[in-house]
Amino acid sequence: MSLDAPTPAEPPTDNGGLLRLEGITTTTEQLPEPTRHGGNLHVVLNDQYRPAAEIEHDSGDRDLPDGSAYQTARARWYEAADADEVHTVETPKGYEREYVVLEDEYELFDEPVAVTLNSSRCELGQVTSAGNFRAYFKYNLTLKPLDDDGEVRWFGTPTTSLNVTIRPQDAGLARKTQEEGIVQKWSPPYGSGTEIRAQTTWAESTQEIQGRIETLLYDVLGYEWDDLDAQNESRTFWKSEVHHRVAEEVAPEIVHTMRQSAELLARHEADLKEETVHSEGTWKIVKLRTDGWEQLGFPILRGQDVQIKLYMPDAPAEYLEYPMDQPKVEVSLEGRPRGGDAYHVDRWEQITHVLESILLSHLRWADVGTEHILQDDMSLGPAADLLSWEHPEGRRAWLRDHYESLTPRVYAEARKSQTTAVYDILHSIKRRDIATYAEIAQDVGLVERTVRGHVARLTGTAKEPGILKTIPDAVTFVTFSAEWWEDDAREALDRVYPNDTAEDRSRRRQTRVEERLLKRTLGLTPASSSSSSDGESEDDQVPIVDVDDDSDQEDDRDDDDRGRDGTPDQRCWRYFHDVDLDGAQLGIALDRGYLPEDHVRVRIDDSPLFSGG
Numbered sequence: 001m002s003l004d005a006p007t008p009a010e011p012p013t014d015n016g017g018l019l020r021l022e023g024i025t026t027t028t029e030q031l032p033e034p035t036r037h038g039g040n041l042h043v044v045l046n047d048q049y050r051p052a053a054e055i056e057h058d059s060g061d062r063d064l065p066d067g068s069a070y071q072t073a074r075a076r077w078y079e080a081a082d083a084d085e086v087h088t089v090e091t092p093k094g095y096e097r098e099y100v101v102l103e104d105e106y107e108l109f110d111e112p113v114a115v116t117l118n119s120s121r122c123e124l125g126q127v128t129s130a131g132n133f134r135a136y137f138k139y140n141l142t143l144k145p146l147d148d149d150g151e152v153r154w155f156g157t158p159t160t161s162l163n164v165t166i167r168p169q170d171a172g173l174a175r176k177t178q179e180e181g182i183v184q185k186w187s188p189p190y191g192s193g194t195e196i197r198a199q200t201t202w203a204e205s206t207q208e209i210q211g212r213i214e215t216l217l218y219d220v221l222g223y224e225w226d227d228l229d230a231q232n233e234s235r236t237f238w239k240s241e242v243h244h245r246v247a248e249e250v251a252p253e254i255v256h257t258m259r260q261s262a263e264l265l266a267r268h269e270a271d272l273k274e275e276t277v278h279s280e281g282t283w284k285i286v287k288l289r290t291d292g293w294e295q296l297g298f299p300i301l302r303g304q305d306v307q308i309k310l311y312m313p314d315a316p317a318e319y320l321e322y323p324m325d326q327p328k329v330e331v332s333l334e335g336r337p338r339g340g341d342a343y344h345v346d347r348w349e350q351i352t353h354v355l356e357s358i359l360l361s362h363l364r365w366a367d368v369g370t371e372h373i374l375q376d377d378m379s380l381g382p383a384a385d386l387l388s389w390e391h392p393e394g395r396r397a398w399l400r401d402h403y404e405s406l407t408p409r410v411y412a413e414a415r416k417s418q419t420t421a422v423y424d425i426l427h428s429i430k431r432r433d434i435a436t437y438a439e440i441a442q443d444v445g446l447v448e449r450t451v452r453g454h455v456a457r458l459t460g461t462a463k464e465p466g467i468l469k470t471i472p473d474a475v476t477f478v479t480f481s482a483e484w485w486e487d488d489a490r491e492a493l494d495r496v497y498p499n500d501t502a503e504d505r506s507r508r509r510q511t512r513v514e515e516r517l518l519k520r521t522l523g524l525t526p527a528s529s530s531s532s533s534d535g536e537s538e539d540d541q542v543p544i545v546d547v548d549d550d551s552d553q554e555d556d557r558d559d560d561d562r563g564r565d566g567t568p569d570q571r572c573w574r575y576f577h578d579v580d581l582d583g584a585q586l587g588i589a590l591d592r593g594y595l596p597e598d599h600v601r602v603r604i605d606d607s608p609l610f611s612g613g
Contacts (some may be wrong), residue, residue: 018299018350026297026390031360032370033387035379036352037241037330038161038201041209042342044169044190044234045069047226056222058082069194072223073139073166076102077119089154101152102220106143108160108212109202114144114152115220124173127184133176138167141216159378160202164213167195190234199239202378206237206345236342240352242359243330245374245381250366251327254310255283257366259469261296261308262288263481264398268295276471278434283327285311289334297392298361299354303338306331308358323374331359357389364391421446421512424505425454429468434479444505445512573601 020026050067057075060082064071080086080100087099103115121135128134141164145156175186188195196213203209214225246254265272270292277284289307294300309330313320332355336342343351363373375381421444428443429435437448437455444451455478458468471477576586589595 018301018354020297020299020392021294024297025393027393028388029360029364029391030386030388031363032244032373032380032382032384034242034244034331034356034359035384036202036204037243037332038199038239039203039206039209039241039348039352040197040199040237040239041206041213041345042234042236042238043196043210044188044193044231045196045225045229046191046193046231047229048170048193069196069217069221069223070139070166070168072221073117073141074137076100076221077117077137077139080117092155099154102141104146104150104152106219108143108158108162111159112146113158114146115216116142116144116152116154117220118142122167123175123177124168124170124186125176127174127182133174133182135176136168136173138165140165141220160200162200162212162216163198164216165197167197169193169195190231193229193231195234206235206348233344235345237345237348238336238342239333240348240355241330241332242352242355243328243379244359244363245323245326245328245376245379246363246368247372247374248326250368250372251283251310253366254329254362254368255286257362258286258288258308258310259481260365260395260399261362264395265290265292265295268292270295276473278471278473278477282312283310285309291338293354293358297394298358301337301351301354304336305334305338306355306358307334308362323376326374329359329363331355353389356387357391360387360389361391365395420508421450422454422458424508425451425458426467427505429478429480434471434477436475436477438475440478443509445509445516447516 045068047068048066052064052067052071054067055064055072055075057072057079059075059078062075062078064075077100085100087101089097089099091097098118100117101114102117106113106115117139119137119139122138123135125133125135141162143158143160143162145153145158147153169188169190170192171187173186174182174184176182198209198213200209200212203212217223217225262272262274265288270290272288272290272292274289275285275287277286287307287309289305291301291303291305293306309332310327311330312327313325333351370382373382375383424444425440425446428440431443432439435443437451440446440455441448441451455468455470457466459466459470459481467481468478469481471479586595586600590597590600
């Protein structure tokens with residue numbers, strides 16, 4: 001994130017309103033107001049005019065040029081270092097990080113926390129006479145939770161998090177970045193002083209975020225905020241989140257709605273990114289991120305990525321009680337709009353309301369009502385005030401148009417003259433709703449490699465969605481591309497072969513299995529293609545095993561083996577356990593005529609199966 005904070009983004013219209021695409025119509029809807037999960041705030045304080053004498057911390061013999069917030073944090077770090085109060089902590093990744101505990105009995109919203117200070121190099125500094133870059137430090141104030149014994153949990157997060165980063169802003173500094181190298185005449189965009197960047201959770205407004213910053217700076221550093229020092233244009237934000245917790249029973253419908261949104265966005269060639277995690281029959285995480293939400297009827301936020309996310313709690317279920325074990329649906333800004341612009345704080349309500357609209361519209365499309373929204377420790381849920389928003393119309397027609405365009409593909413794929421494999425693959429997914437490659441292969445009697453090939457073709461491309469959709473996880477799942485399309489696909493499949501029965505599909509499966517086994521083990525193929533309804537060639541690359549090619553194995557012919565005429569049989573005979581063939585394959589080979597009956601011998605004198613002796 002660049003230190004050159006640009007000017008705030010301008011609204012799409014001169015009067016500060018937000019436009020929608022031409023032809024979009026809306027209706028006014030109401031649902032309980034989502035909880036505002038958190039956000040951030042950027043501001044530059046032009047506070048270098050303050051004298052260093054105002055700093056109450058002992059920096060030793062070090063010279064402090066002024067009494068700015070940055071120099072105050074710097075002095076507090078020096079004071080702690082001189083007093084040997086710096087703790088070295090090893091991070092989970094094995095790195096060492098230094099902290100100073102400024103307060104170990106601090107409270108925020110009745111939760112006891114510690115306030116820590118740590119430092120790290122930033123992009124600003126000075127260039128030495130030898131041409132080397134000497135970095136300055138930035139300072140971070142962070143709330144840390146305490147355990148039951150009052151010890152700091154260094155890498156935990158309290159219920160209400162707060163992190164305040166303090167950086168220098170000085171025209172006399174140089175800046176070093178990977179892209180530009182060293183820039184010696186760097187000009188701070190909002191004047192000299194202190195740059196403040198804060199991020200926190202459970203904040204309703206930028207005013208509330210600023211209030212937390214002011215209080216923290218005063219309580220732990222003794223720095224008193226003067227709002228006249230805050231450069232107005234520097235007051236920007238690029239993070240805001242809203243969410244509702246919902247009953248787990250409606251999560252699948254919300255997921256289907258999000259998948260439909262992805263299909264429609266892809267059809268409109270919007271840039272989008274999807275991420276899904278599905279395991280043990282449950283959606284764990286589903287994310288959809290795009291800057292093209294206007295294509296679904298929402299207000300235009302030019303170049304702004306917004307993400308909708310459904311996720312289950314990441315803690316094991318046995319440690320959570322209802323309703324904290326239920327899923328959340330969250331919508332959030334993802335960084336700054338393309339071009340580097342950040343929103344001015346005056347637009348917080350406007351932009352956050354767009355996030356609320358995206359969230360509530362997806363709940364409405366999924367037929368989620370107030371009765372499905374849950375209250376928890378941080379959210380009023382169904383008891384929250386009703387929020388009115390403009391709900392985009394026309395989605396049903398868009399979906400119908402999109403999925404009707406796919407119906408001819410189902411007929412074309414399922415009725416291919418040379419194979420019924422695609423039809424059976426689609427029918428397997430129809431029956432299971434969501435299936436793995438292994439499950440489909442088991443249902444249709446094909447190898448997974450062949451199933452993967454068919455599925456890859458049927459999923460289409462990012463810009464042209466197909467009949468199917470894959471969901472990467474520990475194993476890959478396959479399903480229809482969206483819920484609406486599932487209904488159309490089921491109807492289309494029923495029309496392709498209206499008289500097809502489960503017995504017919506089972507018979508086709510068995511035929512594929514038998515032919516594959518024979519081909520793999522005996523190197524045989526059916527004498528006539530009419531014996532197979534598919535004409536499949538999925539195993540052409542499987543090595544053929546020659547049962548007579550065993551030069552390293554001893555010839556275990558019985559010394560008494562003789563032909564039907566009583567003369568010694570000179571052909572190669574082996575015990576069954578020495579042949580690369582199992583009982584099922586042997587039975588198939590005999591039944592299908594690939595192996596003559598007089599090529600198989602069975603000892604009958606000591607087996608109860610042959611009562612005749």
